[in-house]
Amino acid sequence: xxxxxxxxxxxxxxxxxxxxxxxxxxxxxxxxxxxxxxxxxxxxxxxxxxxxxxxxxxxxxxxxxxxxxxxxxxxxxxxxxxxxxxxxxxxxxxxxxxxxxxxxxxxxxxxxxxxxxxxxxxxxxxxxxxxxxxxxxxxxxxxxxxxxxxxxxxxxxxxxxxxxxxxxxxxxxxxxxxxxxxxxxxxxxxxxxxxxxxxxxxxxxxxxxxxxxxxxxxxxxxxxxxxxxxxxxxxxxxxxxxxxxx
Amino acid sequence: xxxxxxxxxxxxxxxxxxxxxxxxxxxxxxxxxxxxxxxxxxxxxxxxxxxxxxxxxxxxxxxxxxxxxxxxxxxxxxxxxxxxxxxxxxxxxxxxxxxxxxxxxxxxxxxxxxxxxxxxxxxxxxxxxxxxxxxxxxxxxxxxxxxxxxxxxxxxxxxxxxxxxxxxxxxxxxxxxxxxxxxxxxxxxxxxxxxxxxxxxxxxxxxxxxxxxxxxxxxxxxxxxxxxxxxxxxxxxxxxxxxxxx
DNA sequence: TTTCCGGCCGTGGTCAGACCAACTGACCCT
DNA sequence: AGGGTCAGTTGGTCTGACCACGGCCGGAAA
Numbered sequence: 001x002x003x004x005x006x007x008x009x010x011x012x013x014x015x016x017x018x019x020x021x022x023x024x025x026x027x028x029x030x031x032x033x034x035x036x037x038x039x040x041x042x043x044x045x046x047x048x049x050x051x052x053x054x055x056x057x058x059x060x061x062x063x064x065x066x067x068x069x070x071x072x073x074x075x076x077x078x079x080x081x082x083x084x085x086x087x088x089x090x091x092x093x094x095x096x097x098x099x100x101x102x103x104x105x106x107x108x109x110x111x112x113x114x115x116x117x118x119x120x121x122x123x124x125x126x127x128x129x130x131x132x133x134x135x136x137x138x139x140x141x142x143x144x145x146x147x148x149x150x151x152x153x154x155x156x157x158x159x160x161x162x163x164x165x166x167x168x169x170x171x172x173x174x175x176x177x178x179x180x181x182x183x184x185x186x187x188x189x190x191x192x193x194x195x196x197x198x199x200x201x202x203x204x205x206x207x208x209x210x211x212x213x214x215x216x217x218x219x220x221x222x223x224x225x226x227x228x229x230x231x232x233x234x235x236x237x238x239x240x241x242x243x244x245x246x
Numbered sequence: 247x248x249x250x251x252x253x254x255x256x257x258x259x260x261x262x263x264x265x266x267x268x269x270x271x272x273x274x275x276x277x278x279x280x281x282x283x284x285x286x287x288x289x290x291x292x293x294x295x296x297x298x299x300x301x302x303x304x305x306x307x308x309x310x311x312x313x314x315x316x317x318x319x320x321x322x323x324x325x326x327x328x329x330x331x332x333x334x335x336x337x338x339x340x341x342x343x344x345x346x347x348x349x350x351x352x353x354x355x356x357x358x359x360x361x362x363x364x365x366x367x368x369x370x371x372x373x374x375x376x377x378x379x380x381x382x383x384x385x386x387x388x389x390x391x392x393x394x395x396x397x398x399x400x401x402x403x404x405x406x407x408x409x410x411x412x413x414x415x416x417x418x419x420x421x422x423x424x425x426x427x428x429x430x431x432x433x434x435x436x437x438x439x440x441x442x443x444x445x446x447x448x449x450x451x452x453x454x455x456x457x458x459x460x461x462x463x464x465x466x467x468x469x470x471x472x473x474x475x476x477x478x479x480x481x482x483x484x485x486x487x488x489x490x491x492x
Numbered sequence: 493t494t495t496c497c498g499g500c501c502g503t504g505g506t507c508a509g510a511c512c513a514a515c516t517g518a519c520c521c522t
Numbered sequence: 523a524g525g526g527t528c529a530g531t532t533g534g535t536c537t538g539a540c541c542a543c544g545g546c547c548g549g550a551a552a
Contacts, residue, residue, distance in 0.1 A: 022506090061507065061508085064311070072315045079532090082530070083532085090358075091358065103341075104427075112337065118427050120428070121371070121428050294504085306536090308536085327542090328502055328543080328544050329546095331503065
């Protein structure tokens with residue numbers, strides 16, 4: 001039943017043996033290399049799966065597994081239909097934040113990591129983030145911050161938009177810092193550590209929070225890094241006391 | 247027997263239509279949920295692909311695509327052979343560092359991110375990392391640090407092990423901090439920002455680096471956070487001057 | 493007996509071809 | 523002109539087969 005020609009000549013005593021790569025792995029690596037080398041630029045469309053299968057001389061199944069892996073890695077997007085295909089995804093610093101957040105979420109829900117460790121790192125980053133924001137903020141950043149705080153001041157503490165506004169507030173500061181890596185990190189860490197806050201929030205805590213926010217914005221507006229640092233430290237310490245009242 | 251929960255019920259609009267999910271997506275989501283819910287524990291082996299296909303009433307192709315995606319997400323490992331199969335991968339804080347590093351590497355090679363931004367974030371994290379290390383270090387941590395510095399002191403500046411030793415040094419400090427998230431971050435950021443260092447290293451720079459390392463270890467040994475912070479700030483500033491001599 | 497070799501066999505990996513599903517665009521009918 | 527219809531392109535799924543890998547076990551060799 002087995003009379004096909006075999007292409008394995010792998011028995012050799014010398015060290016000329018080399019690692020054999022699976023077809024899927026090779027295809028995936030080739031495409032990835034093409035992306036990183038610039039042969040395939042962002043937004044560009046790859047050949048159809050059938051065409052790729054012809055070029056690589058493998059089955060469409062193998063090509064699809066390679067593309068599936070690349071898709072999961074956020075390197076390409078696949079859209080069905082006539083005008084569809086596989087498109088090189090433009091990965092920017094924003095995707096880094098998303099990825100980081102997902103991973104953190106996994107670790108937190110699996111229990112192999114405590115929220116306290118994450119929150120601590122977030123605070124370490126938010127201090128320099130606020131300092132930088134005070135130095136580099138634009139008028140546009142300032143306007144956004146003021147608008148957010150204004151909304152926070154007017155709505156009630158049990159408004160469903162409270163968490164969203166708080167997230168936007170901290171994200172806006174991180175963005176104003178001018179460091180995109182910092183911004184992505186702070187944003188991701190914030191989104192993973194914040195939700196616990198607003199479960200039981202008293203009106204007085206909400207008022208104090210808004211006041212502290214105003215203080216931070218004021219320092220940023222005046223381009224005063226030291227005051228901004230002091231304000232954010234006070235704010236984080238206050239929140240910390242209500243989060244982990246150990 | 248409900249597996250989906252919707253929070254849109256408060257909205258009494260006639261929104262009956264729901265997103266149609268592809269089979270692969272559903273299978274993937276089910277398995278992921280099984281992992282996170284604890285039904286599948288770390289290291290546990292999933293049923294064979296054929297068996298999963300029967301249970302989900304889909305083809306093996308679909309199951310394989312779902313498993314491929316989960317594999318790429320580092321949620322499961324697949325091993326071929328007789329005793330093989332799909333195993334739930336125990337994801338810990340270490341995988342977070344790896345993931346972060348890969349993503350950073352992608353962004354840096356694609357040019358959509360400058361190394362300077364990454365280096366800056368790393369420095370922001372390494373200061374508290376060193377402070378914490380001075381407070382929480384164990385005798386074991388200390389021995390490792392001393393051994394590393396001793397090696398750095400004896401080898402020459404053009405030794406190929408120099409980058410590796412430096413990486414181990416900073417990683418050991420981050421680990422000694424006791425915060426695993428912080429440790430993973432510092433390690434990943436270090437691995438992505440360091441390589442540029444040792445391209446043109448003069449003997450005097452090497453000597454100074456080792457001296458600064460010794461100073462840091464001394465402060466950590468004496469459990470003196472302030473001295474440790476001062477030492478690491480000096481070290482980072484020195485390196486920065488030789489990295490970005492703007 | 494002990495060791496080693498060579499199949500058996502379960503499992504993932506790949507292949508081939510077909511059909512289904514989503515979408516585009518041109519074409520036709522009103 | 524507007525809207526519906528149909529063909530064509532492309533990804534998504536199905537089917538069934540075979541290949542590659544590696545643990546297991548029985549039999550041969552030391």
